[in-house]
Amino acid sequence: MVNDTKKKSRIGHVVIYIFLAITTFISIFPFYFMFISGSNTNKDILSNPPKLSFGPYLAENFKMLSERMDILLTTYNTLFVSIVYTLLAVFIYSAAGYILAKFNFVGRTVIFGFIMLSMMIPTQVLYVPWFKMMIGAGMTDSHWGVILPMLANSFGVFLMRQNMLSFPTALIEAARIDGSTETRTFFSIVLPNVKPALGALVIYMFTSMWNNFMWPLIILGSKTKYTFPVALAMLDGNPTNKNYAVIMLATSIATLPILIIFLIFQKQFVAGVMGGSVKE
Amino acid sequence: MKRGKGETKSLWRRLNSLKNFPYFLIAPTVIIFVVFMVYPIVYSLILSFQEFKHGTYSFVGLKNYIVLFKDPIFYKALMNTFFYLIVQVPIMIGLALIIAVFVEEKHVKGKAFWRTSIFLPSITALVAYALVFKVLFNGDYGLINYVISALGGDKVQWFYSKWPARFSIIISITWRWTGYNMIILLAGLQAIPESVYESAAIDGAGFWKKLTYITVPMVKPILLFTTITSTIGTLQLFDEPYVLTQGGPDYATITIGQYLYNNGFVYMNFGYASAIGYVMVFIIGILSVLQFKIKDN
Numbered sequence: 001m002v003n004d005t006k007k008k009s010r011i012g013h014v015v016i017y018i019f020l021a022i023t024t025f026i027s028i029f030p031f032y033f034m035f036i037s038g039s040n041t042n043k044d045i046l047s048n049p050p051k052l053s054f055g056p057y058l059a060e061n062f063k064m065l066s067e068r069m070d071i072l073l074t075t076y077n078t079l080f081v082s083i084v085y086t087l088l089a090v091f092i093y094s095a096a097g098y099i100l101a102k103f104n105f106v107g108r109t110v111i112f113g114f115i116m117l118s119m120m121i122p123t124q125v126l127y128v129p130w131f132k133m134m135i136g137a138g139m140t141d142s143h144w145g146v147i148l149p150m151l152a153n154s155f156g157v158f159l160m161r162q163n164m165l166s167f168p169t170a171l172i173e174a175a176r177i178d179g180s181t182e183t184r185t186f187f188s189i190v191l192p193n194v195k196p197a198l199g200a201l202v203i204y205m206f207t208s209m210w211n212n213f214m215w216p217l218i219i220l221g222s223k224t225k226y227t228f229p230v231a232l233a234m235l236d237g238n239p240t241n242k243n244y245a246v247i248m249l250a251t252s253i254a255t256l257p258i259l260i261i262f263l264i265f266q267k268q269f270v271a272g273v274m275g276g277s278v279k280e
Numbered sequence: 281m282k283r284g285k286g287e288t289k290s291l292w293r294r295l296n297s298l299k300n301f302p303y304f305l306i307a308p309t310v311i312i313f314v315v316f317m318v319y320p321i322v323y324s325l326i327l328s329f330q331e332f333k334h335g336t337y338s339f340v341g342l343k344n345y346i347v348l349f350k351d352p353i354f355y356k357a358l359m360n361t362f363f364y365l366i367v368q369v370p371i372m373i374g375l376a377l378i379i380a381v382f383v384e385e386k387h388v389k390g391k392a393f394w395r396t397s398i399f400l401p402s403i404t405a406l407v408a409y410a411l412v413f414k415v416l417f418n419g420d421y422g423l424i425n426y427v428i429s430a431l432g433g434d435k436v437q438w439f440y441s442k443w444p445a446r447f448s449i450i451i452s453i454t455w456r457w458t459g460y461n462m463i464i465l466l467a468g469l470q471a472i473p474e475s476v477y478e479s480a481a482i483d484g485a486g487f488w489k490k491l492t493y494i495t496v497p498m499v500k501p502i503l504l505f506t507t508i509t510s511t512i513g514t515l516q517l518f519d520e521p522y523v524l525t526q527g528g529p530d531y532a533t534i535t536i537g538q539y540l541y542n543n544g545f546v547y548m549n550f551g552y553a554s555a556i557g558y559v560m561v562f563i564i565g566i567l568s569v570l571q572f573k574i575k576d577n
Contacts, residue, residue, distance in 0.1 A: 046421040096309035103302040125557035129320035182301040206471035211405035229407040
């Protein structure tokens, strides 16, 4: 009897490991395929079976890609919108999160209630009005036109508010008694102590802008302004001389920075996903 | 000069008074949300009752909505989106829960490795991963078809017929989002006290019983959260069909989000696009209420 359940649970263990191994393989393989395909030829990819190891054509593909897409400029554009967006968001949302979590003032319930409710609003409903507003402001085809409307991100505010809730109120009050101004308390006592939450917010904001596609597609018109997702879609959308190796190389270049950031800041990534519950 | 300095000082003091400080710090957020959220929501509603004719917008009442409810392509978009919703969301959430439970099993080694690698797909840009899957799903030379024919099956022309095209999108989305939901569910699982499982084990509960009688009820709120966010995400599905199928063949994979984009930004029909947007808001509202109701029962 005891032996039987032991045997049963051992089979259970094996099943679990096999399942996890298969899932992991499926999760990682497309990355591998993308990276190796960037070093092969279009013909290698379009053969039966496609080539599944690294090839010698990386430099050649890179040259072909440079003719179709300004890699440096696209990198700069994507970095610019992502970094500016992240910096603005971190400053604005941490201030908002702190106030919403730690201060009682007229209008707090309304503001927080609205922010919670607006998480239910599909962003796409806002795109037509945003587009018309950007035309009015002369900001179409500009990076600021990409950045500014996207700052209305309820999740970011929510994430900071949740983290500020657990900040000890006693510390704030002690600073107040010591004569610290509210501004100083915020910058030199609160902010340095919520670094993990700020890290989560930075990662969340940065990747969401780096990967953003539909809004930049709407607002950006000229090739010199494109961010990676738009540039990639345009590269694929152009039917002349379609070369999948070149497309896979471009996709790899666009993915690599995020992959590296992820491997370094895993904890912050996960915290961002979980709505801000940052565990040290 | 001196006066200017005094003024700054008093402004500084006013900012730092306990009464004013919250308003100063919350102001940027309020301004941004009023300009880019409240105003557009209202503006979009007004636009949905308007039509652009002879160079100006004129009020046409419910016309856009009436046309929309007779629009066969809109129905296709609606049906496709619901199909993705009904098939993909449960598969993905179920899969995410199973993976999370397996990773959390006490004896499983290498938890961090499994977690990290299964989460990896959700860091990719939607356009980027969709492009990779476009190559993998290639009808003549794709690796997926190669595997299928190696296993003795027939090659599938993924993008040229209705159902395969839909499933190519479902498979792709599942790859991208399962790990993401798994991570959220893991947090819920970790909050379940070990003692609950131990007493269940003493009572002789097996794996399946523990899953259905303890785990699922205990993570219900998180299951609800992931279901609602996945629903909102699916209703707004855009990048994947844009890259993989362009909504084809014959609108078989077009989504509401894509139809909104086409009307708004390809045909520049802002009124009609806004009406589509509002139908989307309405659907999300109904589905969210429905999901809350189901959870309560």
